[in-house]
Amino acid sequence: MLFAWGSGPTDVYRLRYERRISTLEHFDGQTWTPVNVEGTPWGIDGLNKDEVWLGSGSALFRREGGAFRKVASLDAPGTELRVLAPGKVVVALDRGPLLTFDGAFKTLRTPERAWGINALTSRGDTIVIGERELGRSDRRRVLQFEGGSWVELNRGSQAWSTSLLFLREKLLVGSEEWVSAKDGEPGIAVPWIRDAIGPVLWTDESSLWFTGFITAFKRPVPAGW
DSSP states (O other): OOEEEEEETTEEEEEEEETTEEEEEEEOSSOEEEEOOSSOEEEEEEEETTEEEEEETTEEEEEETTEEEEEEEOSSOEEEEEEEETTEEEEEETTSOEEEESSSEEEEEOOOTTEEEEEEEEETTEEEEEEEEOSSOOOEEEEEEETTEEEEOOOGGGGOOSEEEEETTEEEEEOSSEEESSTTSOOEEOOOOTTEEEEEEEEOSSEEEEEESSOEEEEEOOTTO
């Protein structure tokens, strides 16, 4: 499983990855049903049942009346998608820029040469991304956009991020082996599984969920987080 999002127990979407192909499925509370969409889906997010967006192929789609309608074309497939507000999304293109879309595209950040965006999350107007140097280097960093400028977060080894998520006021930074809420706090050890894609995080406020290609598991949110 790559990504999952839902407005409630009877309205859940997931992107499944099998044999190098991702497919979109919907859960109505009883059954998972494949959803036919143009292209290969790579990201889904929403605010509520009336504000659900999908990234698939080189395009953005918005759910209307139970079906996804194409609303914009992209120069390349994306890797990450987050809904910022009704009618507004932020998208990271594969080895390309970070864009916002609210009827028109605006470039929010263009990574330095040989760098790419590998993680994205948002809370209100605050956007946080993880960047990774492409090629043989393992250098990574976490940057936050707020008030019109980018600031690199000084997180030491925590910059080795594969996923980012806000839990209430705190930013969770996940790697292949642990999750930490902020500098100096203990992390949650993640049981390593061979099929993990390094945790994709989701929270229901009391638990943290981790997903791999074929496995999903959860851990309770530590006291004080």
